Amino acid sequence: xxxxxxxxxxxxxxxxxxxxxxxxxxxxxxxxxxxxxxxxxxxxxxxxxxxxxxxxxxxxxxxxxxxxxxxxxxxxxxxxxxxxxxxxxxxxxxxxxxxxxxxxxxxxxxxxxxxxxxxxxxxxxxxxxxxxxxxxxxxxxxxxxxxxxxxxxxxxxxxxxxxxxxxxxxxxxxxxxxxxxxxxxxxxxxxxxxxxxxxxxxxxxxxxxxxxxxxxxxxxxxxxxxxxxxxxxxxxxxxxxxxxxxxxxxxxxxxxxxxxxxxxxxxxxxxxxxxxxxxxxxxxxx
Numbered sequence: 001x002x003x004x005x006x007x008x009x010x011x012x013x014x015x016x017x018x019x020x021x022x023x024x025x026x027x028x029x030x031x032x033x034x035x036x037x038x039x040x041x042x043x044x045x046x047x048x049x050x051x052x053x054x055x056x057x058x059x060x061x062x063x064x065x066x067x068x069x070x071x072x073x074x075x076x077x078x079x080x081x082x083x084x085x086x087x088x089x090x091x092x093x094x095x096x097x098x099x100x101x102x103x104x105x106x107x108x109x110x111x112x113x114x115x116x117x118x119x120x121x122x123x124x125x126x127x128x129x130x131x132x133x134x135x136x137x138x139x140x141x142x143x144x145x146x147x148x149x150x151x152x153x154x155x156x157x158x159x160x161x162x163x164x165x166x167x168x169x170x171x172x173x174x175x176x177x178x179x180x181x182x183x184x185x186x187x188x189x190x191x192x193x194x195x196x197x198x199x200x201x202x203x204x205x206x207x208x209x210x211x212x213x214x215x216x217x218x219x220x221x222x223x224x225x226x227x228x229x230x231x232x233x234x235x236x237x238x239x240x241x242x243x244x245x246x247x248x249x250x251x252x253x254x255x256x257x258x259x260x261x262x263x264x265x266x267x268x269x270x271x272x273x274x275x276x277x278x279x280x281x282x283x284x285x286x
Contacts, residue, residue, distance in 0.1 A: 021190025046191020071188025222279025
C-alpha cells in the first residue's frame with residue numbers, strides 16, 4: 001500500500017511539471033493586463049520544437065533552449081495583433097491555438113515526412129533530472145523578476161494602473177510586449193517537458209488542455225504565483241489519480257475509462273465553479 005502512495009506522489013510531481021511552467025507563463029501575461037488563452041499553442045510549439053531539435057542535435061538541453069526561443073518568436077504574432085492592432089485577446093488566443101495545430105503538421109511533414117509523431121528520442125540518464133533543474137531555475141528567476149525588480153513592479157502596474165505607469169515615462173506597450181514574450185518563453189519550456197520528459201517524442205495534441213488547466217490554476221489562485229503552484233499540484237494529483245485508476249483492473253471493470261479520464265478536467269471545472277477566488281483580477285486585464 002505504501003508503494004501505491006509513493007507512486008501517486010511521484011506521479012503527481014512529474015505530471016505537474018508542464019503545469020508549473022504554463023502557470024508561470026500565464027502569470028506574467030495576466031499580471032501585465034493581457035488575458036492569455038494561447039497557452040495551448042505555446043505548449044504544442046514548445047513540445048514539437050524540443051523533440052525536433054533534440055532529435056537532430058542529440059542534446060535534450062539544446063532542445064529545451066530551442067523550445068523556449070522558438071515559442072517566444074511564435075508569440076510575436078500574438079503580441080503584434082494584441083498590442084499593435086488592438087485585437088481582442090480571447091479571439092487572437094483562440095486563433096493562435098488553431099494556428100499551432102495547423103502549422104506543426106506542415107513542418108513535421110517537411111522534416112520527418114510525417115504529419116503525426118516525431119521520431120522517438122534516446123533517453124539519456126540526465127533526462128530524469130533535467131526538467132526539475134530547469135523548473136527550479138525558472139521558479140527562482142520568475143520570483144526574483146516579479147517581486148524583487150523594478151521591471152516586475154512596472155509589469156504589475158501595466159495590469160493595474162496604466163496611467164500611473166505612463167506618468168513616470170514608462171511605455172506600457174513595451175512592458176506588456178516583454179511580459180507576453182516572457183510568458184511564451186517560459187510556457188515553451190513546459191512544452192519541452194511534455195515531449196522529452198513525460199514522453200520520448202512529440203505527438204499531436206499532446207498538451208491535452210494543460211494550457212487551460214494552468215490558466216485556471218492562476219485564476220483560482222487569485223493571480224498569486226506561489227498559490228498557483230499549489231493549485232497545479234492539485235491538478236497534477238487529479239491526473240495521476242486517473243492514470244492510477246485506469247491501471248487498476250478492479251476499478252476499470254466497473255467504471256468506463258472515459259469517465260476516469262474526465263477527472264482532471266472535471267476537477268478544474270468544479271474548482272472554478274465552487275471554490276471561487278476571493279481575489280480580484282488585475283484591473284486592466286482585457
